[in-house]
Amino acid sequence: MSAPLLVVDNLHIAYRGDKGDVTVVKDFSLTLGSAETYGLVGESGSGKSTAAFALLGYLAEGGRIVSGSIKVNGAEITTLDEEGLRRLRGGDIAMVYQEPASALNPVLTIGRQLVEARLAHRPGSKAQALADAADMLTKVSIGDVQAMLRRYPHQLSGGQAQRVVIAMALLAEPKLLVLDEPTTGLDATVEAGVVDLIGELARKIGMGLLYISHNLALVGRICERVGVMYAGRVVEEGSTRDIFGRPRHPYTQALIACRPAVTEGTASRRLTVIPGQPPAPGIHIEGCAFVPRCPHAVPGRCDQAAAIAVKTLAGNHFVRCARADDDLAIAAVASEAETRPLPGPEVIRIEHLSKAYLPRNAFGLARRVDLAQLPKANDDISLSVRQSEILSVVGESGSGKSTLARILIGLEEASEGRVLLLDQDVARRRAWRRPRSLLRALQMVFQNPDSTLNPSHKVGAIIGRAVKRLGQIQGRQAITARVDELLAQVQLPQSFVGKYPHELSGGQRQRVGIARAFAGEPDIIIADEPVSALDVSVQAAIVNLLLDMQREAGTTFVFISHDLALVRHISDRVVVMFGGRIMEIGRPAEIFAPPYHPYTEALLQAAREGRRKVPAFDPAPPPRTGCRYAGRCPRRIDGLCEIKEPPRQATPDGHVIFCHLSWEQFGAAQTFSEGD
C-alpha cells in the first residue's frame, strides 16, 4: 500500500449553539491511501458532511475544530493560514457538492467558471485553460462541449450541472476528490449515470475518492471501503464486502435490513424497523448513542463510556460496539404470510384523462388554444383501482404522477377525460365543489414533512380540524376524543396535541399527517412519496404504520413513488409512467421481471447495483407525437416509435404494456446485461 494520502486523527468538530457548543463530529479518524475509494455513510445530522468539509479546512459559520489533526500528504492542514488553505483547496483536494445547480454561479458562463478553476492552481493562458475545460467536459460525457461552455447554469438539467461540477473539480487535478451527496435529488436513471461516471473516472485517473452519502447501497457500488457514521461517530468501518456481508454494528445491520431489495419479493409487506429516530445534535447520550434504538443494548454495558472504544475485527474491519464479540442475530423480518384484504369493486376509474396547463395572458385570463398543441402533464391516462388495493404509480420527475394525484384529490381540474370516484365524475370538480361524502372518501398523505403541517397551528388543532370537517363527529369533547384516538393509532403520545410542528421530528410530522388523512375514515388514501424526504432509518416505521392502518381499515391505497424497491415490496399493482403517459401496468411480479417495457427495464437497471451501465443521457423534453419514451429508448425503432402512438398490448390477467415491440421482444436485452 502506498503512503497514505490523507490521515485524519481523532478529529472533534463543534458548532456554537444557543446553549453552548454542540459537538457534531467525535473521534473521527480516517486513513486514505492514494487512489483509494472510501464511502462515508450516515443519516442527516450524523456529521458526515461536516467532517468532509473539514478536510478542505472549511467549516460553516460558528464551527471550529476542537481537537485532532488532518494531514494531507503528510502536511497538517488544521493550522494553515488563508493562503495555505487556498493552495490546498482545489489543488490537492477538490469537492463535488450536493445540489449542483446552486453550487454554480448563476451569472457566469460554465466556461468562465471552469477556466477559473483551472487557472487558480495551474497558471497558463486563457486559451489553454479553455481547451482543458473542453477536454474535461468530454471526459464527463457532456455532448456538445462548445455549446456547454457558453451556457449559464439555469440552462442545465440537474444531471448536466453535476457533470459540470465534477469537471470543475477534476480540472484542478486533485489527488483526493470529496463528493458530498452528489446525486441526491437526481432521478434514478440520471443518478445511475453520474455514479457510474464517478467510479469510472476514479479508476482511470487514479485519484482518491471520499464519497459521502445517506445511501449505503449506492456507496457500496463504487467504494472499496465504507465507514458508517451515527450521531457524530464512525460506528463501523471495513471493506465493502465486510460491511455488506458481515455487518457487526447493530446500526449497520439495521440499515441494511430496513431497505427492501428491488431484486426479490417477500411474503410480508412489513419492513424491518429501527425504532425511534436519530438523536438531535447536541443531545448527549452516555456510551453508545445507538443504545435507545438498539435491540441488543445491555444496560450497564452499552451505556458506559468504554462502550464506544474501537474494536478491531479481522483485517481492517473496525466497530465501536460493546458487544462486538457477541454473535448478534439480525432481527428477523416478520415473515408469516399476512392476510391481505381481497380487492373489492372498482372505487376509482380513470378514462382518457389528460391535463394541460393553459397559457395565460397579461390580464391573467386563460388563452383559448388547441389542447392538442400543448404539452401535457397527463396524457390519455386510463386505469382503475379496486377497493382495498395498493396501487403504486412510479416514474421520475416530470412523469406526471403527482399531477395525477392532484387531479384525483381535487387540487387541479382535468382538461379532458373522466375520473370516476365512487361512481361520480370528478374530473372537472375541484375539492371545494365536491360533496362532503366524496371529500371524506378520499384523503392524501403529503411528501414533505416540512410543509405538510401548518407551522402556526398546534398538532391538536390540525387533526381536530380534519376530524370536524371530515369525520361525522360533533361537539368539542367527541372531537378531542377522536384526536387522541388518532394520535394513539399513529403511535404518538397524547401530549403532542399541544405541540407545534417545529417541535416535532420529520418522522413525527409525517405521523401527524397520516393521522390527519385518516381522520374521516377515508375509503381511499393517496400517498405522494410519503417517506422519500425522511431519513432511511425512519422510513420503514412510517411505511409499516401506513400498511397497518390500510390493512385494518381495508383502505384503498394509491401510492406515488420513485422508489422501486419499496413499490415492489408493498404493491398489489404497479403503474409505470413516463412523460405524462402510462408505459406499463401489472402486478409486481410482472413488472419486475421480463417481459417488460424498455423504460421499466431502464429504471430497474438503474436501481440494481452495478449490473449494467445505464447509457448517459441528458433528459430532453419528451416528443409530442408517438411514444413519449422514444427519445431515450435504446430499443427505439426509428421512423415508427417517434411518430406513431404505441399500441396497447395486454395479457388476460391484466399486464399491460404500451410499446411497438412485440411481446416476445420485451426484456430481450436482459441476456447481455447479466454478464457485466
Next chain:
Amino acid sequence: MRTILRRFSPSPSALIGVALIVAWGLVALLAPLIAPYDPSAIDFAAAADPHPSLAHWLGTDSSGRDILSRLIWGARTTFTVVPLAVVSAFAAGILLGVPAGYFGGWFDALVSRLSDVILAFPALIIYIILITALGPSLLNIIIAVTLAYAPGVSRIARGITLALREQDYVAAAQARGESSLYIMFAEILPNARGPLIVDLCLRAGYTVILTGTLGFLGLGLPPPTPDWGGMVVESAHLLPIAWHMAVFPCVAIASLVIGCNLLADGLRKEGLT
C-alpha cells in the same frame, strides 16, 4: 402571538426599540396627567427668556408655550395618527394582496397594475396633492397614508401568499374542501405574520417621519393641535438665537423613528421573516 413572544429572545436592538416605543406610548397615554402646562397656553412673560429653566425644563417657544408640554401632547397626536393610518394601510393591503396571491388570474392582474400606478407617484407628492385637495384633517391623513402604503403592503402580502399557497398544508386544507376565506386567513395569513410585522414596524417609522414632514411643510393638523413637525418649522428660523425650540421636537421624532427601525431590525434578526 404567544409563540412570537416566546421565540423572541431579547436582542439588544429590539429591546431598545421596544423601550423607546413603549415610553412614548405611555407619554401619549398619560399626557393630561404628566404635562406640566397647557400646551396652548401663551405666556409672553416666559417668552422673554425662552431658554430651558427650572420652570420650563425644555424652555418655551416664541409665544411662551411650554415645549415639554407641547412635546407630550404632540406624542398624543402622533400616537393617534400613526397607528390608525398604518393599521388602515395594512388592512387594505392585506385584503387586496392575499386574495391576489391566492387566486391569481384577473384579480391579481388588476391589483398588481393598480399598485404599479400608485407606486409610480413619489409618496410625498401623493400626500401633498391629496392633502391640498381634501384639506388637512385626521381622516384625510389616514386616507392619504392608506393610499400610499396599501400597494406596498399588498405586494408583500401577495408575494408571501404566492409562496405559501404551494405548501402541502394548504393543499391538505383544499382537499378537505375548506373555503377560500378559511384557507387565506386561517392557514396562510398566520404564517405571513413575520415579514408583515417587520414591515409594519418599518412603515410605522416612515409614517412618523411623514406626519412630521407634513407638519413641517404646513400640511399637518390645523394649528392649535400640538404637532412635532409643526414645532420645528415654527422655530427653525430662530435656530441661531434659540436652538432648543427646534432641536427638542427633532429629538422626539428621531427617537420614536429609531425605536421603530430598531424593533424591525431586531425582529428580522430573530428570524421572524
Next chain:
Amino acid sequence: MDAGMIRFLLRRIGQFIITFLAASFLLFAVTEFSPGTVASKILGPYAVSSQVDLLTEKLHLGDPLLVRYLRWLGIVAGVVENPLGDPTIGLGLSDPRGNRYVGNFGYSLMLKEPVVDVVGERIGYTVLLTLLAILVIIPVSLAAGVAAGVNPGRPVDRILSMGAVILTSLPEFVVAVALLLVGVVWLGILPGTSPMTQGGRWPLSLQLVLPVGVLVIASASYVLRIVRASVADTMRKPYVRTALLKGLKRRDIILHHVLRNAMIPPITVILLQINWLLTGVVVVESIFAYPGVGSLLLQAALFGDIYLVQALTLLALIVAVGTQLIGDLCYLALDPKIKLG
C-alpha cells in the same frame, strides 16, 4: 440583442405606457375632479358665481371626466388648442408660443405665466441638486454597504449598520436642522439658505453643500443597508462556497462571484430611491429656499395652482417610470436568466 430580450423590453415598455397613462388619469381626476372647483380656482376667491358658471361653460368643464382628460392629453400633446389662452375669456393669460404646442400645460395661476416657462426656469436647479446627490449617494453607499456585507458581524459591519439604522430614521428636516446647527450656527462656514444667487457673500458651491448633504444623509444610509443585506446574503450562497473551495483568492471571489450577484436585488431599491429623492427634494428645497421645482410644487399645491401641480407631478411620474425602465435594462445586463428567458 436577441428576440427574447427585445420581446421582454417591448412588453415592459408597453406596461410602462399603460402605467403612465393610468397614473396621469389618476392625477387629472384628483386635481380636476369637480368642475366648479376648477373654475373657482382659476378665478380666485373673489369671483362671483356667475363668472364661475361662465368660465365653466367656456372651458367645457361640465363634460364627463374622461372627455376632459382626453382633451387635456390633447392640449399637452399639442393637438388641441388650450381655451385658457383665448383672449375673450378675459383672464389676461397669453403665451408667445400660441395656444397649441407640444408640452402645453397651460398657465400657472399663481404666477400668471405659461407653466412651461415657470418650470423651465427652475428645473435645471433641481436636476443639478439631484444629480449631485446621486453622484455622492451611489459610490458612498455601495462602498460602505459592500465593506459591511463582506465582513458580517465584524466591527466595521456593526458600526456601519448601526449608524445606517439611526440615519435612515431621521426625517430630512431633522437632518437639515442638525446640519444648520453645526454648519451655520456653530461653525458659521456655510450659508443658511441657498437661493443660488451669485455675487452675494456665499459662492454657489457652498450654497449647494447643505441641500446635497441632507439628501445624501437621508438616502445613502438606506441604500447602504440594502446593499449590505444583499452582499451578506450572497456571501452565504453555495456558489460562493464553491468559489472558495476552488481555491480562488478572496479578492477574486468578492469581485467576480459576490458583487455581480449581490447587485441584482438592490437595483430596484436604488432606483426607487431616486423616486424617494424627489420627495426629499421637496422638503430640502423648501427649507433652504432653493429655487427648484420641488419647493415650487409645494407652493403650487398650497395655492391651488392646478396646472402647475399637474405639470410637476407628471414630470415626477416620468422620472419614476423612467427609472424603472432603467432598472429593467440593468437586470437585462446582470441577470442571464432574464436575457436568455
